[in-house]
Amino acid sequence: MDIRRSHVGTTEGHPGQGPRPVDAYTLGGEDGLAVTVWTYGAALVEVLAPDHAGRRANVVARLPDLAAYQDRARNPYVGATVGRYCRGISDGRFRLDGAEYRLDRNDGPHHMHGGTWGTDRSVWEAEADRDGGGAVLRMRLTSPDGDQGYPGELRAEAVYRVGPDRRLTIEYRATTSAPTIVGFTNHAFWNLAGSGTVDGHRLRLGARHAVAFDARLMPLAGAPVPVDGTALDFTRPRPLDHVALDNCYLLEGEGWAATLSDGRTGRVMRVYTDQPAVGVYSADHWAQRPRAGLCLETGPLPDAPNRPDYPSCRLDPGDRYRARTEYLFSDR
Template identity: 60%
Template sequence: MDSYTLDSGHGLAVTVWTYGATLVEVLVPDRNGTTGNVVARLPDLASYEDPAVNAYVGATVGRYCRCVADGRFTLDGVEHRLDRNDGRHHVHGGPLGFDRFVWDAEATQTDELLTLCLRLDSPDGDQGYPGALQAEARYEVDRHGRLTFDFRATTTAATIVGFTNHAFWNLSGTAGRTIDDHRLAINSDRTVAFDADLVPLAGPPRDIAGTDLDHRAPKPLGARPLDNFFVLDDPSWAAELSHRASGRTMRVRTDQPGIGVYSGDHYRQPRAGICLETGPWPDAPNRPDFPSVRLDPGRTYHHRTIHEFSNAGVDRA
């Protein structure tokens, strides 16, 4: 396992491990210029390797993030059965998903951009998925305070693909603090409704305008639990997380159709961070009414999400 640090020299520094293509540390200054880590991290590699401890902390999740109901889907008339790891369901790529492997890595640098490109080959039949998949996760850091996740994949046979990053964000920059004093805005007026297993219910997304889930204007998190999937229609922005005491703000933009928001209530340290997982809709392989997650040979899967950090009173020029 190798560790890489991408230091912009302008306040933002990011550490990534090749194990799970995992985001381990994101150092961002507060309004006074004091640097703190704004993602949850585990104490050592053994903790990341232990599935009883590691709830996908900072990992690149695939082949398919979120759930595939009953661990099966049909493609071109052929039923594919996936390895199940959440009762009768398949979640976050299965018991040996992309978060459990060491990826190959190559770092490059230009005057404007630091890039770590991680690659993983997933053979045909891996966790039950058809097609041999070549996966790529790029972390990009620029001098303007932006961290970008850029995911790509190609396949040898028709398959399904949907990656995300599973970081737990906490802008306080202080270990042990909860996210209860953060404010969250989400550019969405619809959610995908779930059953008790977090499998989408029949029918279209639900209108949440005027309800407790309406975060179109910034709203304090408090102690409210969130484990929801929000539909994104406007690519100009997806979410904004802010922490008044530190002055830190993180604005998220993506080309993806939705964002999963999880307040970490069942994490080993409850509410130590909040997940903002951009990517495909849950159980989309079984829902023709949802945005397609199909990938065919000769095509390239591409997912790009940008996290932009700002700090009141901190000059990042």
Template identity: 60%
Template sequence: MNIRKEAVGSTRGHCGQGPTTVDSYTLDTGDGLSVVIWTYGASTVEVLTPDRSGMVGNTVVRLPDLSSYQDRRRNPYVGSTLGRYCRIVGDGRLRLDGVEHELDRNEGRHHVHGGSIGFDRYVWEADAEHQDDELVLHMRLVTPDGDQGYPGTLSAEVVYRVDRHRRLTFDYRATSTAPTVVGLTNHAFWNLSGSGTVDHHRLAVNADRAVVFDSELLPLPQPPSPIAGTALDYREPRPIAGAQIDNCFVLDDPAWAAELYDPASGRAMRVLTDQPGLGVYSADKFTDHPRGGLCLEAGALPDPPGREPSPFSRLDPGEVYRHRTTHEFLIR
């Protein structure tokens, strides 16, 4: 098992950080799983696994260089850690204890994935270590009270864990000095073939219901809807086959969340999480790589606009936000 660190460049300076060196960490188990993470955006850049013939390939979409990751026109959160809160806050208005907070509006009138300067735009502090049979990368970020309109100084951490059983785990933690909302997740575009589109992949989601959205992807104030017999029915594995997916599934069974399988390469990936929701997005609006990967974003269920946040996304002083998601890689 091996950990390698190297510099990949320097940011142009933003987020109050000034020009900052960006490091790449490679966590290589030597047993069929090697993961590359950059400190810019705490981003998953490569996840290298073998196919059924033993050929190793990258199973996440990556961009060519640091400047591409810094270019919002080319980078729709590729592999990034999203925060403070993933998905959409309608009209950029957050209500906490009857007080309305106006968040940064970075997509029309809405707040999306943490705002114009979300967690994906920062260079995170990092250090790596061996822990028993795991390679562990700790990444930390502190953002001030009022950042993007959110109340409270937030201390966030994402821990990447890679083990000999071909498992990649994301452990998220956060604390706040004031009541706020938190919803951290990873925005990797998974493609188990390493190229082309994901249309030939087979997807299964362990959910009977999905959140109901309006045309702007704002959740409606109604219960999740049964998916049996609908276009979102992935309870049994079936090809993605051109389906445009951008929804949040309700996970009632903690055994597993989703499975993705590429028949051509034999690579399979099982997702397990302690979160109640799984956002699935087929990357139809990704300009550089349309349908080139599938996002599987575990997290809290999105809150309807104007509502008080759910217990899964609310964070009060003295509490610790926790979220764990594991990706297990198999060969069939």
């Protein structure tokens, strides 16, 4: 399997990291799946997948250049590795072992997707190698103690694997120097048609409950609510035509999480994960490209640091955070 590396450009830098060169790594060959990842934000920039006629197209939304990726007004986390904690944290604060930690409030009164300068805006170190019949890209980033308000120095790793069976695997790992919280996700906007909008796609989810949100997408009190018979019910395949989604679903367990398909091209993507939830967003609020793709963000539940009734997102020294999601592509 081929591995190619090319230079993209140099970042403008930010308060926690000066200007850095950015590289693109492409894993895969000309007849199967080919995946391109940038070291900026450990971002998934391109996934070339064949349709029922063998024609390949990019099935994730991408931006035109590095300048666009660095511009938050144009880049709603497109393809990025989002952390240190993806999703929202209410009032930008949480308590751990009796101490209160105040995070960067980058979404009104709340903290969202790791803060203004989260992991999506840093350049990661990277190395690529062949792995059995596939290829693997290992990316590393150290987030210092106090970064965006988080306690502990976090050593994070994002691993992309491409297999000969049209399988893309994304793994996240992390260790910490002090008790902290962590939860990474990938924020790709999937579009199996290769262009246009997600209208025409069909979605099925392995979830019978969804989080009940307030107007700012923070969880209301109480457990996730049943979706059976509601507009949020995707327990059976449903078309996405004109359906606006921005919700988080509680998965039934580890394993299969979602199936997305496009009848026009025959492309099908099945998603498997060990995470407790999947965020589903149809990009209706992406000003420049509404409905350009569907986000399927596997990871923890929103505001879990403040919700003892949710699965824990705590990480302690000596322990290792792990999260794994697989995307299996076919043309039927």
